[in-house]
Amino acid sequence: MAENRPLTPADLRALPHAPLFSRLGHAELEAVAQTGSVRRYEHASLLFSAGDEADAFYAVAEGAVHLFALTPEGDQSLVTIVGTGETFAEAALFGAGRFPVNAEVQGGTTLIRIDGRLFMKALRENQTLGFHMLDSLLARQVFLIHEIHHLKAHSPSQRLASYLLSLIESEAWKGRGRLPVRKQLIASRIGIEPESLSRALRRLVEAGVQCEGDDVIVEDEALLRAYCASFGEADMTAG
Template identity: 75%
Template structure:
């Protein structure tokens, strides 16, 4: 069971990092926050399964959540990894009313969970708030579609370089040691086959990246950043 506590003023400030809340004023954010609670997970746990009623949505304050689907053989296919400053499952709450994928929270993660019925009650009392949040969702969707198109335009090595740089810039990984997620999940995240990941790593010598067993080392972050800049892999 997770440790549960009310949202604090510090939590409210952190929530503004999530695109869903970025356009809300202080009173609107407080109204939404009143429907939520903070939860820390010391162990990995399944938050919900595909097909479950969408009774809540979440925002990640720390750590990661894996959204995945299961094929007919029961094998997992990673849909995305949700990290700090991102929200998820709100589309299911607004739309079909059931979660379309499975969600597993990783050990050590801290999430804000917003109760679905209480949240929808707030929206019914403030339609302008609902429109602003939907507008934020649409903007986020457009951004993700752009990212997918950009990702497919690059080689596996370029995709991996951009992903490693994003881990460093988000303070998710220090640039040395074991990667924060399994290599198989990284391969799924950047849209390549798992067996291609090792080859992609070997091709990043010119970007200052070396692989030693399970450890990856970025010898020179500026070199990696320059490599990514050559194909538009940095913001």
């Protein structure tokens, strides 16, 4: 059973990869904290379904959330995994007003829920909060532009190495076994053709990465980190 508690500014400050909150001062964090709650999920649970009213957005304080669609046959098709420190569903709240995909919280996950109605009310009543949120979104845009340059400047193997390391750091993957995101999605995420992904994986032997069938094994995480550091900081996020 999920356990609820009030959200605090300290909870928001503990989210290093949440751009919406990155530029907020103490007073603004206090205002946002008044609109949310924290819930711990000990077991996997469906958070929302595609088409549901987008009445909130979320941040992962610890653990992971799987966003997925359903095929015509009723099978799950994983879209992405949201890891620790990342937010999701903002676009649905601010845009169409409906969740476009399904979300399943994984067991052992702590989730921050920001109530949409209360949050929009806080934005209307606090201009400083609105300006700082806009500043945070602009900073996110700068990050994305930097990421585009990162993609253009590095080889497929280097991009993949950065992505694998980010999966480990976000706790979305343990560094052994099947990758938590479909390979086609990974290829799209790092800007390469799907057929190039296997070749890129094979070239990461020197970075301590091995492939055994469908499993990918990071045999030496320190070596992978050193490999990524050799061409620049690993800043490819898993989300």
